[in-house]
């Protein structure tokens with residue numbers, strides 16, 4: 001089984017390109033994987049990034065600054081593309097049009113129009129397996145919560161709060177980078193950066209968002225550039241989306257609050273999910289990554305349990321069941337999900353799957369409505 005390989009090209013060798021490569025390097029960590037990724041070709045406009053890859057991956061036979069050249073390489077079967085948002089539409093479409101399988105980074109297009117064009121290309125190439133990154137559902141505690149959603153253990157949903165918070169932008173002297181520039185990161189600002197991570201579980205649960213009232217804040221209106229001049233910083237730093245949602249089989253609605261914040265003092269990559277239901281409640285935050293909070297109610301006392309989660313992963317690994325799980329483990333699990341689904345033509349289970357292009361499209365509908373809500377200062381219905 002293990003000698004079956006899928007040959008990858010990576011386009012965009014920055015932060016996330018390296019995370020993927022590191023997962024490939026420790027693929028032996030996974031037990032029972034039907035297919036092994038192999039990095040065959042790499043591409044970035046910045047050739048200074050090549051040596052880290054070529055030093056660690058002797059399988060690389062092509063290094064190029066032009067993604068078109070990589071796409072002309074007949075050995076490349078699949079692509080991981082991790083480039084700035086303004087390039088998603090052009091490069092994702094070119095990858096799919098060349099017949100390559102694709103894992104694209106979120107937000108899967110800088111805006112709704114770009115996303116629609118990517119989705120059209122996906123539709124025109126059913127032979128290509130296309131998924132979008134989303135690693136947080138793979139934390140063991142989140143897998144447990146998702147199992148509860150699937151089993152209907154929450155009863156009627158009362159309320160859901162979920163979010164993703166960063167804090168390094170609290171420093172007004174942090175230099176501006178592409179993630180703070182509207183023309184490269186997009187009008188969505190923090191929603192484009194962080195939003196799909198937060199929406200993935202609610203979307204997969206089948207909770208329909210009926211409308212949204214958004215409050216968006218641009219807190220730091222300028223930042224230093226590379227020359228230390230203060231320049232405008234126009235992206236939204238923080239977004240709170242108050243949504244009315246409904247479960248597929250009920251007419252009752254419940255409040256679903258989505259927070260994506262780049263200026264949340266004290267928070268470093270804190271992803272959280274809290275669900276209250278009539279029969280159970282659950283809460284998880286990456287702040288305490290092995291702690292799962294559950295309250296189960298069948299009458300009588302309402303007692304919160306705090307459970308220490310070990311390494312209870314969707315895709316089995318060599319790590320002992322009591323050991324801790326972290327960010328790079330979630331990335332490895334996400335890639336295991338990509339490879340599993342590609343190989344078996346179906347996911348291992350409902351919540352052990354990367355985000356689909358359709359889920360990415362739903363997030364664009366939501367974030368576009370949120371932008372409209374901010375402009376009109378009103379609740380906006382979703383199509």
Ligand SMILES: NC(=O)c1ccc[n+]([C@@H]2O[C@H](COP(=O)([O-])OP(=O)(O)OC[C@H]3O[C@@H](n4cnc5c(N)ncnc54)[C@H](O)[C@@H]3O)[C@@H](O)[C@H]2O)c1
Nearest residue numbers: 012013014015016017043044045046082083084105106133
């Ligand atoms: N899943 C996650 O947790 C997560 C975390 C951070 C970023 N991201 C996403 O990953 C993507 C990339 O973000 P990053 O943090 O890796 O950014 P990065 O800036 O670290 O890396 C992007 C790379 O793309 C390269 N690039 C730019 N133009 C190019 C072109 N025309 N051809 C080839 N390469 C080009 C840049 O030189 C850079 O090395 C974005 O979509 C971002 O939203 C996801």
